[in-house]
Amino acid sequence: MPLDTIVILFIITLLSSIIGGMMGGAILILFPSMIFLGVPVYTAVATSKLAHFGIGIGSVSNYHRHKKISWKIASVFTATAAIGSIIGAIMLPSINESLLKTIIALFMILVCIFVLLKEKLGVEEKKVRKTKWTYAASALIGLILGVYGGLFGGGISTVFVFFILLLFGLGFTKAVATAKPVVLLVNIIALSIFISKGLVDFSIGIPLLIASIIGSVIGSEISVKIGNIWVRRVFIVIVLALALKLLLFQ
Numbered sequence: 529m530p531l532d533t534i535v536i537l538f539i540i541t542l543l544s545s546i547i548g549g550m551m552g553g554a555i556l557i558l559f560p561s562m563i564f565l566g567v568p569v570y571t572a573v574a575t576s577k578l579a580h581f582g583i584g585i586g587s588v589s590n591y592h593r594h595k596k597i598s599w600k601i602a603s604v605f606t607a608t609a610a611i612g613s614i615i616g617a618i619m620l621p622s623i624n625e626s627l628l629k630t631i632i633a634l635f636m637i638l639v640c641i642f643v644l645l646k647e648k649l650g651v652e653e654k655k656v657r658k659t660k661w662t663y664a665a666s667a668l669i670g671l672i673l674g675v676y677g678g679l680f681g682g683g684i685s686t687v688f689v690f691f692i693l694l695l696f697g698l699g700f701t702k703a704v705a706t707a708k709p710v711v712l713l714v715n716i717i718a719l720s721i722f723i724s725k726g727l728v729d730f731s732i733g734i735p736l737l738i739a740s741i742i743g744s745v746i747g748s749e750i751s752v753k754i755g756n757i758w759v760r761r762v763f764i765v766i767v768l769a770l771a772l773k774l775l776l777f778q
Contacts, residue, residue: 612674
């Protein structure tokens, strides 16, 4: 890969990771950029996981420093998300990726509509009665999103954020923060499988990893500083933009 192409990808990764650290969706910017610049599709999927891993490392460490992560809630999703990630990474060569992206995009649009109608959702934390169905639903959601994360993962953080808001009543900033360690685990597992299959191009991936760590720390710091109301607004804009990106520019 020419040096100028790697520099361009570094800059794109840095900027998209700021968005990724704030909310999520960085891979939906980075992945098509990699394809446009001549990276083969499966290599782009696998190598972009290094950037996704970097976003996880940077944002989780910063959100944890600010005490914004509910580790107890994150742990509810992790076991099934891990299983789903293994399934997704193994299924990558045989899955209809276009159909999967369309389903996720349509769901994201519904999420935007729901959040717009529920004006107080995520603005203030609220006590939610948790039943066995809450945890059963969380386990199923973790499995499904884990499969998607193992396959591709673009927009996975934003969908996790929505379910954390809905099921556990956290504010937006804490919901974003709590989604990050779950997504990080999904990416570690998928990345390990892709590396074992020789799909990761480290000559591209290492610069992307560095850029993503830097960008995600900046993005997560912005998220902590602006508070729930502004994070809610950013959430709506980013999720809608990412949904349209998935639908119209596959």
